[in-house]
Amino acid sequence: MEKKATKAIAVANEKGGVGKTVTVINLAAxxxxxxxxVLVVDMDPQANATKGLGIQxxxxxxxIYDLIMGNDGKSVEEAVIPLPWKGLHLIPSHADLSGAEIELVDEDGRENRLKEVLSPILNNYDFVLMDTPPSLSLLTINVFSCVSEVLVPCxxxxxxxGALAELFDTIDAIREGINxxxxxxxxxxxxxxxRTRVANVVLDQLRTDDRxxxxxxxxxxxxxxxxxxSAEVGKPVVFYRKGSNGAKDYGQLVEEFLSRG
Ligand SMILES: Nc1ncnc2c1ncn2[C@@H]1O[C@H](COP(=O)(O)OP(=O)(O)OP(=O)(O)O)[C@@H](O)[C@H]1O
Ligand SMILES: [Mg+2]
Structure with missing residues (x-):
């Protein structure tokens, strides 16, 4: 396969239910x-990105659990699922992944497992997007050790x-210690x-805060x-209902994302 200058990107926020998974799915799509x-790597044991991309x-x-644990010498190439949309691929998650943290607790280099697993294929894609669980677990740290960028849905x-400051501190610590x-x-x-006042207030805070x-x-x-x-039916909203606000917003997000370079 042709080698590319891949961008590996995590979508992360320790807060739950803020739209991480929906953002991974629709940014990828x-x-x-x-x-x-694009390769989507689902690193959340909830496997919502896997299901949201139509894979049961x-x-x-x-x-990804088998790969991280080195089960039966399974190769990463075998784990990649080509999705029914041109250019989209997935390495699925599994509920078993929730045990990985404990299973790896005594292993050396446990925070670099994902990086090692992905290294043979990392440059086969323009983008590798990684979904993360809503906690700063070993799984999230594995993701942070192999990406150059973090996108934060807020x-x-x-x-x-309020929780953003903590996430920024976390990433500073990762930069100093691991990556x-x-x-x-x-x-x-x-x-x-x-239509709500709080949304306007928070947007205003985001757009004026120096950080x-x-x-x-x-x-x-x-x-x-x-x-x-669309998550329910296992299709990215940009394919499910092209005219919906969700499809328009994610379409526009990608335009802006690509224009930022
Ligand atoms: N823009 C949106 N409009 C309506 N519903 C949304 C939107 N974004 C996400 N949702 C819904 O909100 C819920 C949480 O979204 P999502 O799963 O993407 O969040 P998450 O940050 O990945 O959650 P978790 O922390 O549990 O992984 C889901 O049911 C999703 O379908
Ligand atoms: Mg999620």
């Missing part, structure tokens, strides 16, 4: 529509805004409802029921 080849547990025998809610190349490259306002304002995307992802519906 919209990038593939723009002609890019019965559809595969090798998950729900336009005061608690989510000197990592930085937060963007903040994506999600679940935005401009965040240069990172915040102009594009916002509005709250849109079609997004939840």
């Amino acid at each position: 919209a990038l593939s529509m723009a002609g890019k080849s 547990t019965d559809d595969y025998t090798i998950s 729900q336009t809610h005061p608690y989510a805004f 000197p190349d990592i930085s937060i490259s963007g903040i994506i306002p999600t679940l935005v409802d401009l 965040y304002r240069d990172l915040v995307f102009n594009t916002m992802i509005r709250t849109n029921t079609t997004i939840a519906e």
